[in-house]
Amino acid sequence: xxxxxxxxxxxxxxxxxxxxxxxxxxxxxxxxxVGDILDVLSEEVSYYKGRANSLxxxxxxxxxx
Numbered sequence: 140x141x142x143x144x145x146x147x148x149x150x151x152x153x154x155x156x157x158x159x160x161x162x163x164x165x166x167x168x169x170x171x172x173v174g175d176i177l178d179v180l181s182e183e184v185s186y187y188k189g190r191a192n193s194l195x196x197x198x199x200x201x202x203x204x
Contacts, residue, residue, distance in 0.1 A: 142149035162172045 140148075140152070142152060159172075162175075
């Protein structure tokens with residue numbers, strides 16, 4: 140995809156491209172790259188699940204009042 144230079148989308152793509160390039164320059168095996176991607180995504184899921192649980196507790200407390 141083509142994005143306007145220096146747009147948020149362009150920057151995200153650039154950072155991702157640089158990270159992938161770094162893996163290949165360092166000779167990291169594809170399985171390790173995939174493992175790292177899955178780990179990062181799993182950490183994000185855990186973080187947002189925790190946030191959602193905290194928000195639900197607040198909502199529950201408000202509804203009980």
